[in-house]
Amino acid sequence: MRVNLLGPLQAYGDDHCVDLAPAAQKVRQTLALLVLNTGRVVRFEQLMDELWDGDPPASAHTALQTYVYQLRKRFSLGNPRSGGAVRAAGPLLGTVDGGYQLSVPADHVDVFRCEPLVARARAEFRDEDFARARDTAAAALRLWRDDALVDVRKGPALRVEAVRLKELRTSAHHLRIEADLNLGRHHEVLGELTSMAGREPTDEWAQRNLMTALYRLNRRAEALQVYQRARTRIAADLGLDPSPELQALQTAVLTSDERLLRPTGRSTAMTADTRAPCHLPAPRERLTGRADELVRVTAVLAGRTGTDRPVVIVGGAPGTGKSELCLHAAHQVSCHYPDGRLYARLRDGVDRPVRPAETLRSFLRGLGATEEQLRLGTTDLSLLFRSWTADRRVLVVLDDVCDLRELTPLLPSGSGCGVLIASRRRLFVSSSAVHVELAGLPFEDCLHLLGSAVPSHRTTRDPAGLRRLAGLCQGLPGALFAVAAQLRRRPHWTARQAAAWVLASGSADNDPLGIRAGFDRTLAMLPAASRGPAYTLLSPGIPDRLTPALVAASLGIGDQQAEDLLEELSESYLLRARRPCANGRFSYEWEPGIRRFAARQSEGSVMCSA
Structure with a gap:
């Protein structure tokens, strides 16, 4: 028996998932309270107070016995007082001293795995072993899938437990951040x-x-x-x-x-003799529909293509999963870079460029530089980084890259070093760089991603509704994962409700999928002279297929200026060039999702830039 409470309730028998439907809330409450009190007697009165919030009906005791019977049956739980055969090594749910007592190994409950990790992280932090404290706190946080008991009805006891567990999560989060600051x-x-x-x-x-x-x-x-x-x-x-x-x-x-x-x-x-740094974040989701691209990226970085100083640039429109592909690939090839795996996002939390000096200080601090060295200016920091990497094997992963100028100081110099870049624009770094461009996922992969992310959700039993949801996401993994996360939080939703929520991304002022923000950030990165015209071209009256002649007529500009604008948008992965027309010029189409998720901003942005 295994039970997870740090998120939606998950329960497993010996070798199978036990489906405790959301409708059976009192069974779920009973299980949650017994699990959280594993090894202790939970009295009948406490259970009835929890289930009926202090106002139990006359039949409460009989109903409680029914709920306990259901748990015993579904999980094959023995009762030591039943007189029947009981598995000596199995979990037990006994009737003892006016209550019930559940016995389950601590490592079979995520709460009881999390609590010792947080306690250990606190001890490591007090000992000023910040690297271990950070790793331990991060391991505790990885057990959380959402708020504790998020889909379980809560009476007085479970409300108290939910607050306690929220504080536990906050404590782990604070420990991890403070350890990061100290590192x-x-x-x-x-x-x-x-x-x-x-x-x-x-x-x-x-x-x-x-x-x-x-x-x-x-x-x-x-x-x-x-x-x-x-x-x-x-x-x-x-x-x-x-x-x-x-x-x-x-x-x-x-x-x-x-x-x-x-x-x-x-x-x-720390000195250069300390263990090799690994700054790579863990991937957030399973990779779906990118097997070919992953093989290509890892082959280059692992040296299977015979390329010295391998450089791979992964590009694509917002929401296509560039960052996730890079993280999966970086973790797969980590063993080929024993001297360090460095990671930096070149935009901060409010989408401003992170100065190269800040990134270099982070890299060099992990590699053992002294505080005196870290006070150097950007040029000297870059030279120090090149010197340190000249004869080492280090992987540098750079996320959210928009400009070659911010990238150049961060490149290692050693022939055994690798560079993996997730870029919002097409970049020329070197003639040997390998470019991997991501488009939207094929529809069948969208269905598989969405279905596998929420396998037990009611929407998966509605094939037509699931197909509609997948279609609304325009092939964008970012949108699909946002929908899956919402469905995990709301297991009672129908496909129609989920579809209405997705459609709100194209009509509401908020951004429920988190996709529009990515498109708007990319549009905001355009040169000032291109930004207003780009929003104009997103207006409803402009066709999806764009040509220089159509753009010139729509914007009142010359044909060459129109073509330059289209190429600028293509370089930013907002447009995709198609076959040349009869006059030899290309036509262009918006990347999937841009008209749906970014067009909402067009009218206001055009007014602002006018």
């Missing part, structure tokens, strides 16, 4: 901290760590702005002044206290 990974957590500080403007932990990260990234003015916003909100919402700790941090930032630049503990003692 010098400031720009890697900046996006998380910015988001947390925005959601919780009076949470001094988030404000304090955001200020520290910004200061270490040489953004002192922004760190002080964070303090001012926090002070204003704390006064308005709570009627208080900031804590002495937050005030002291503001003073340290104002006076440029050098102690703020130095993480404490064992991380500052």
Whole structure:
């Protein structure tokens, strides 16, 4: 018997998944409460209080016996008091001392695997072993699939447990971020901290760590702005002044206290002899429909194509899964790069470029550079990075690349080093670079991805509805995974409700799929002279198939200017060139999803740029 409670309830028997339908909520409640009290007696009164919220009917005891009987039957649970045959090694659900007692091994419940990990991470953090504390906290967080008990009805006891488990998750998250800060990974957590500080403007932990990260990234003015916003909100919402700790941090930032630049503990003692850094995030989803591309990328990076200094550039429209493909490939070839696997996203949490110096400091800190070396300027940092990588085998993974100029200082020099780039634009890095371009997934792969991501959801039993959902996602893995995540959170939804939610991405002011934001960021990266015309071409009256002559007439510009605009949009993976027309010029089509997910912004953006 295995039970997972850190997310939607999952229950497994000896060798099979036990389907506890959402309609059987009291059975699910009973199971959750017994599991969370494994090894302890849960009294009848406590169970009835949980199931009927303090107002049990006259038949409550009989109903409770029925729920327990169902659990015993579905999970083959023995009862030591039944007098029947009981498996000595199996889980037991006994009737004891006016209640029930469930016995399940601790490692068969995700909650009981998570709690020791968080306790160990705390101990490692106290010992200033930040690298291990970070890894342990991250391992604890990987057990979470959503909020604890998210799809279980909660009475008094389970409400308390849900709050406790939420605090456990928050504690693990805080430990992981603080360990990252102490390891010098400031720009890697900046996006998380910015988001947390925005959601919780009076949470001094988030404000304090955001200020520290910004200061270490040489953004002192922004760190002080964070303090001012926090002070204003704390006064308005709570009627208080900031804590002495937050005030002291503001003073340290104002006076440029050098102690703020130095993480404490064992991380500052790292040298080139420490273990090879691995900065690669874990892939978020299983890879579907990209087997050929994955084989091609890994073959180049693993040296099977005979290429020295392998460079692979993965490009494609927003939402096509560039980052996920790169992460899967990087993890597969890690063994070929024993001296380090470095990762950086070249846009921060609010989509501003991360300065090359910040990325280089992160790389070099992981490779053992001293604090004095890390104070060098961009040119010297780049030279130091090239020198360090000249005779080593290091893989550098660069995500969200838009401009060759921001990329050049970050390239390693050694012939045994590999570079993997996820790019929003077509880039020329070297004549030997391998380009892999991602289009939308074939429809059958979309169906498989969506169905396998939520195999037990009611929408999978509606083939027509599932096909409609897959079609609305325009072949974009990002949209498909967003739909799957929503269905996991809402197992009661029908295909019609899910389809309405997807359609809201094309009509509402919010961005439920998270896809429009990607398109808008790419459009915003265009040169100023191209941005307004691009939004105009997304207007409903403009055909999907574009030619230079049509664009010239629509925008009132010359044919060559129109062709240059179309090529600019093609380089940004917004348009795809088709076969030449009779006059030798190409026609162009929007990449899948752009008209649906980005056109909503066109009218307002054109007005702003007019």
